[in-house]
Amino acid sequence: MAKLTRRGALACGAAALLCGPALAQQGGRTMRLVVPFPPGGSTDALARMLQARLQDMLGQTTIVENMPGAASALGAAHVAKSAPDGMTLLVTFDSHTVIPAMVPNPPLDIERDLVPVSLVGTAPYVVATNRDKPYRTFADVLAAAKARPRAVTYASVGIGTIGHLAMTLLAKRAGVEITHVPYRGGGPAMNDLLGGHVELLCGSIALVAPQLGGQVRTVMQMGAQRLPMLKDTPTAIESGFDGFEALAWWGVFAPAATPADTLARLSAAVREALSERQIATKLQESQQMTLLLTDSAAAIPFFARQTKLWGDVVRENNIKA
Missing domain, CATH: 3.40.190.10 (Periplasmic binding protein-like II)
Structure with missing residues (x-):
């Protein structure tokens, strides 16, 4: 009998978890990771790490599509309007939560039309x-x-x-x-x-x-x-600004109508993919990222707080794009 390697065991375990009908190979269909920014930035790098790992884990052709425009709203709206079948995901950055306040007549409601798959890190x-x-x-x-x-x-x-x-x-x-x-x-x-x-x-x-x-x-x-x-640089809180935080963050989203079981499988896949030691180390070293890899439910309140915090700053200071 062939010996099962650790990597093979992980892949088999992931495949077993992800073999529900929404994430099984779908007649040659391609899973798409939409990045609402041009190639080359930190979000694009994250998406490409995720793409390679998901493709390996699922045996499913997976591609990254860069779709910049409208302060990241164009790509976000495209994903929101996609079929909620787990085949199209948004991989995005902290500017996402500013869309409602900064983009005139935004093409989507980010809290109504998308659901978080995972808060990757900050x-x-x-x-x-x-x-x-x-x-x-x-x-x-x-x-x-x-x-x-x-x-x-x-x-x-x-x-x-x-x-x-x-x-x-x-x-x-x-x-x-x-x-x-x-x-x-x-x-x-x-x-x-x-x-x-x-x-x-x-x-x-x-x-x-x-x-x-x-x-x-x-x-x-x-x-x-x-x-x-x-270690020698004070935080804003230590500098006299009580409770002040400003965080870069990276997250993965799906269309809001994605079924709960499909969403759970997607979240598990993303978290397993980015937990792989080499990928996690690269994200921590290149982005100084604190990996969180939350499930969907844990990510929702974080994104809601970010949307309110920065939206209020935009509105109260009359900031225009």
């Missing part, structure tokens, strides 16, 4: 500066902003992104004015921070981490606890 946003600038703590930033209203500048990866909204909320709570300089993506924003053209950058730790130890240092992180790699 990572904190950070405030970083060029080492040639005088800021070592966020208190230094606030002091400069009070002395020179609107003169202190910060970059984000775009209007209405969590980096932009987090700094808007912090400035409002501190009673200062800091000038936002939006960019089309993390690369250009980081380049201008390195070049000294902006004084600060508010972005995910995944964007900032490759530059640490060089020309960039962090002045504040926005998770509830300090990251091990940023």
Whole structure:
């Protein structure tokens, strides 16, 4: 009798779990993972890791489709309108919960038309500066902003992104004015921070981490606890902003009408795929991601809180795309 390897055992176990009619091979049909952003970003990288593992586990052809547009609403709406049969999933990022507030006449209701499969993980946003600038703590930033209203500048990866909204909320709570300089993506924003053209950058730790130890240092992180790699950088809570968190997150969603048994199988598949040691390690190292890999029910309240928190910031500050 052939010896069953650990990998083979996992695959067999996953296949047994996922062999319900909605997820069995469906006459040559292809499972599609829709990414509502261009290729190359962290969400695209996550989707491609998931695609390879799901295809291996299920024996089901699985592809990644990049469908950018309308601040990620285009891809999200496409998935929401797809057949609820477990064959089309959305793999997305934190900007998803800002769609209702930022996109005029959004093509979907994100809470009504989609259901979470899993909250994959989170990572904190950070405030970083060029080492040639005088800021070592966020208190230094606030002091400069009070002395020179609107003169202190910060970059984000775009209007209405969590980096932009987090700094808007912090400035409002501190009673200062800091000038936002939006960019089309993390690369250009980081380049201008390195070049000294902006004084600060508010972005995910995944964007900032490759530059640490060089020309960039962090002045504040926005998770509830300090990251091990940023053990000397205070959190926003430690810096006097009680209860403040700004998190990058990655999640997987399905059409809202997906049957409960199919949703449970999808959630189990995604969680098993991303728990694989090599993939988990890569996500933790490349994105500084805290893996959560929740089931559907556990993800719902998190996304609801994020939608309300950042939607309120958009509306109260009249932020327009």
